Amino acid sequence: MFLPVFIFACVFNYLPMIGIRYAFTNYNGIKEPVFNGFENFQRMFSMVNFWKAFTNTIVISVVKLLLTTAFAVVVSLFLNEIVNLHFKKVVQTIIYLPHFMSWVVTASIFSLILAPTSHGLVNTFLVNVGILGEDQMIYFLGSTKWWRFAYYLINIWKETGWQTVIFMATLSGINTELYEAASIDGAGRWGKMRYITFPAVANTILTVIILNLAKVMNLFESAFVLQNDAVLDTANVLETYIYYQTFNSGSIPNYGYTTAIGLFKSIVGCVLVLVCNQWSKKVRDGRGIV
Template sequence: MNSTNENAVLQMAAVTPKKSYFRARIWKNKWLYGMLAPGVLYFLLFKYAPMWGLLLAFKDYQPYLGFLGSKWVGLKHFERLFHDPAFWMLLRNTLVLAGYNIIFFFPAPILLSLMINEVRREKFKRVVQTIIYVPHFVSWVVVVGIAYTFFTIDGGLVNEAIMAVGGDRINFLTSAGWFRTMITLEVIWKETGWGTIIFLAALAGVDSQLYEAAKMDGAGRMRQLWHVTIPAIRSTIIILFILRLGTFLDTGFEQIFLMLNPINREVGEVFDTYVYTAGITQGQFSFSTAVGLFKSVIGFVLVISSNWLAKKFGEEGVY
């Protein structure tokens, strides 16, 4: 009995200093933890708490029965999704648009950042940065409205210019062949400038001595760019590419929804717009949740795979 009490006392003595040390550390950095709290609360409330709703994908949700009272149906909605004739059309359209974004949009902020970094006049550089940030704050409704103004067949600026040089009018807005190009160009115009922020920050951290050493070795501006600048931001590019793959199937609802019409729907309907149609307009909440969960699982697999490949080739990766 005495030995038992002695062991308990020893354990309390060993644990108490650790707890007091932990509390002291928290108190010492209380302002840092206070600044961290809003971000943590945001993710808890808007990212993790809504995950409870993923259970709808495995239920036949009925509003009058409630969330807990609805019947479990297992993988019924996923089977329906994979056997739906529209599934392969949705998958093809989503993958093609996502591929366009990866091939054409993802390199755009990198190239623009490299060009801005080569500008030596600081005032001009700041003005350019401010101008290219502005489109990010413009809503997609306004962006699509601008696109309609420029590309409409009835008095649009682009078609008027084509007619002025002797060409024929092109129906950009209702043509299935131009839909994906229009979507990609709008994304590039709106988000490229905002995407340069991280790359410019990475470029600002490049050691200037590396450039001086390269100059002494006879390297010109292009050689410095290829052998100093790009390798210095390679890890940033890889990390952002991995994170980009996590949202690979998120092609954007609002923009595509505003650009869709009966003529281009065959090449423009994607999972995001399909979820809206099935879930909001038709009230198929469980089925639309299953579609959204399918997208999330694909994104998760892509992140894990790309991070593994990055580690395999000696890069840092995300984790």
């Protein structure tokens, strides 16, 4: 059984990595690639926009991960407290749904909801309750000050429900006798949640964070559909940076340069996986993630 898997991995996983060589060339897809050593990397590291995109990728991904995980845990704990099974299932279904919505549709909906006009739900509400004046509407998706806040909010709305699945599975595995014993000992709902539920789910939280931390460099669609020219300083991430290099050049791009950026991203991702693996071994009794 080992051989087919091994060959499959080599052919489909390792062989395509030959493409890495383009990172060390000038290559426009027409002429033969011309070896240029580390020129693409030198150029990449000298670009202000590259470093902005790199920093944005790390910050946006990590904050998004922590926020969505935290919200998923809180929502799971609340869901776990719902006694009426029918109502619980309805709530679960409703909060899962946004996960299946495409990012393009999500961006369109939130562009309308957050619009700085009388058609924007949020701004209209803020004006009606007197928080904002009519001429003070906030352009959430067009302001560097508000964009990330809006981005995190949209991600929480879209992904929290789906992330509760894993926490709900953990919660359903907690021995009910523990709760019964706690009740006998006089523990209330908060006490049971604090001393039984939360410790039980803590290990899962850590596992989820570690697993997702290894993927923080992979951020494209959500950032791309929500960003615009005015917020690139805070919203441009590495993958959208590659996209703009490719499609904004007004010519056939140098694939060597974009491959170099991709390779750098992969190396950082690989380092994160190894770090997370070590961390996982420490906190999960020697169990790594790879």
